[in-house]
Amino acid sequence: MSYQVAPKLTKAAGNHMQLTSNHFLLKFKHKEVYRYDVSMTHHLLTKDGEKTRDMCKGARDDAAILERQRRCLALMNAAYDVAVFAAEHTAFIYDNSKTLFSSAKLNEHLCAQIKLEGKQLPQRFKTHSRLSKGFYIVNISPVSTNHKFFIDDLKNAIETDDPLGQDHTLRQFYEILTNQDAINMNSYMIFYGNLYDNTDGKIGLKKKLREARNLISGISKGARIVEGTKGSLVAALVLDSKKSTFFDDSNPNNLVGNVQDLLNLAPNRPGNKERLNDRDRLAILKYLKDLRVYHLKHPDNDFVISTVSREPLSELTFEIGSRRISVLDYHKQSGVRILYPNWPAVVVQGPRGPSYFPIEVLGVCRGQRVPISKQTPQQMAATINDCACRPHVRYREILKNLEGLKLAPSCRNAYLASFGVTVDATPMKVTGHRRAAPRIIYGYNNATQYNDVKGNWMGGQYIHPAxxxxxxxxxxxxxxxxxxxxxxxxxxxxxxxxxxxxxxxxxxxxxxxxxxxxxxxxxxxxxxxxxxxxxxxxxxxxxxxxxxxxxxxxxxxxxxxxxxxxxxxxxxxxxxxxxxxxxxxxxxxNFGLNYAVQPGDHAKNLYLGKGDVMVVGYDVSHPEPQPPHERRLGIAPSTPSVVGFSFNGAQHPDAFIGDYEFCEPRQERVDILEERIKWMLSVYEKNRKSLPARIVIVRDGVSEGQLSMVLNHEFDAIKNGAEAYKKGYKPKFLLVTTTKRHQKRFFAETQNGVDNPMPLTVVDETVVRADLTEFFMQAHKAIKGTAKMPCYTVLYNELQMNMDEIQSFLMSLCFEHQIVNSPISIPEPVYQADEWAKRGHDNVLAFFRSMESLKNPDGTPLLKKFMIQVEGAGDCEPAMQYDWRRISKMMGYRGKNLESTRANA
Incomplete structure (x- = not known):
């Protein structure tokens, strides 16, 4: 079922203050631009016939993405040299994938089916063992809809019957245009909206970390169309400083040097007699698994590491024809000097079986971020500490990257000039306002005073002691x-x-x-x-x-x-x-409650203490993508996606409880909500002896492109489940999404310089969407670094609440944390839902670790009893998969002793 998005609400009243955003105004001439689809294919003649490969698609790891971008750009430049498909002064910008914009109409006859082969190939293709073979077809064709548009037509870009189904062509143009200098100069590594310094620290920071990692700075970037001032739409570029941890790809000793750094071994330490213990081998496995490396003697040969051998290299053998040969001897015969024969070998699982490589012959491909799963808590804490910076430092880094991208008016940017676009050097000013803090009530009805400067309060005796x-x-x-x-x-x-x-x-x-x-x-x-x-x-x-x-x-x-x-x-x-x-x-x-929260005057009607309001938060935690070799071998994924739920269904209306459920991996849409809302209502009714007349849903962690899914699929399931719970039961709903996964920042300019906004600050004008209700709200005081205001979007408002009421109520939920005497950055049910999802993720990993060595009496793995048949499984797809519903029932809290308490506090 499709739902109408809630009408946009007028801004709230409050004590106003001036803030500085990280939005930079875009100005442009009235210019028409043309959009084209790009396809690039590589054609090879083999004994089995012609094989075709899409050059715009491929592996999704970071190094592969960067290499694919470089190849696509090289092919585009070669295609233009072969078929000059644009007039002399035509400018075009290309995203190094499938989209191209031009300042004038291209010669569609010339740019269709451009063939490249032999001497026409890019120089770096000519010397490549695989890319030099066969021929390439580059096809540039007009898109089927919105082929041409004016770059200043902001109104047309957002005017649609469905605000959640906007055409993002204009925003995409702004984003590619402002990337183009970095693309051509190769000054940044570009991963969608995140750009990292590729100049070894000339633009930003490159800091060597322990354990073969580097911290590299950059920028998170996006384009928005916002309401502006006085009702006039404006386009703005949003820039936020970004830092991430990368695998060290510049060690002079290549992959051997990385392993030495990882294990804290001296670089010149002799390794002939050195045998690693199990702990060191596991550390190497965790670091190397899924890392893309290349062969030092054959740089064109790169691959993703599947695992490392259990045995040392010196004990490994493989078959060549009818004889077995030592892996060590094979590489020695190839002229490789093996310094560490007692280290494990790198293993690559191919279609014909495993291949073994000494660590000495490999180097690390450039530009690979370290996933969270490969970082220890100590490494994560150190990285967070390195990434946290005071507001004035972040503000300075943003302005520095504006120049690094050649977007500041003082920089010469031929692409901006060709399309008649300029970027303001001064970020947009916005008006914010502060909300009143809710009342905090402890035992014996004692209210405590919120400290407006420190952002906290003094505790007291518990209102409901355990x-x-x-x-x-x-x-x-x-x-x-x-x-x-x-x-x-x-x-x-x-x-x-x-x-x-x-x-x-x-x-x-x-x-x-x-x-x-x-x-x-x-x-x-x-x-x-x-x-x-x-x-x-x-x-x-x-x-x-x-x-x-x-x-x-x-x-x-x-x-x-x-x-x-x-x-x-x-x-x-x-x-x-x-x-x-x-x-x-x-x-x-232990079934207690520390304090109760009474929201400000605007939200008195939605006070949780009245007992007729249920607030539900939910979030999804995804595992990392399954390694390609496991998918190729038809191995069932062993790590599910986990949905965390939280709701105030305990005996006390302010007490939030919850659970988690396992789902098919990487499934963003939550299809278990109809069943789960019935469970929440049953727990609520058991503990309160009544049903809520009003239900507030707060969905966490969705992007702008997923809002339609939340409203029309997930919310529909929740509403249907609630109404099916009991005949005649029809509660009213408020649906809000919140996320901190965005680039927007706000700064207060004080006498002492740039600082964080005060706690309880809200921004609901100028830099918000013009077509639906959006606002940014900071409940907490940033202890370290720069505060980030969560973004809230109101999708469904059956309760007919105004902006003041919604903000006041959501602000009060940020005070419900109970563990510390200060508000948190997001509403408590969302925070707990995220914690429940993490708990479920950790528990299922612990479950698999505890079961991996256990066997049935017939010798088969005990884990097999938790698997079910997959109906209609295709080639290279798992015939069996884990029964996540059964595992959820076994490892969850639903229907058990602890379902009515906050076990994850």
Missing amino acids: KIPKWYMVYDGIDGGAVRQFVKILSDAMKRKGMTVGTPDCQQLSVAQLDSFMGGISKSMKEKKMPSAFLLFADRSDDSHSLLKMYEAKHQVLTQHLKAQTVLDCLEPRKKLTVENICNKINCK
């Missing part, structure tokens, strides 16, 4: 005396907050012993009919957290994990805040 009948203090690798001292400090703090707790059962156990121990607790709970039990576990391991949480889901025993250092820190008198935060978590986990 009663913990039985709890356990389990520890490993910590002195028992220190643990008992910690327990005394923590118990006293919990009692001061009003909680009812007894003396814990203290035991020293390793994480490996927790499964059976928690199983015993669960059994005892059932026998004694105890509603819950709580286990606090402290140790020094980096790997125990995911196992502990998997055991929690399995046995339905509440757990909290502390690092050993945190326990020791709490023994110091000055660490009272740390102890309080631990208490806050324990109370929330």
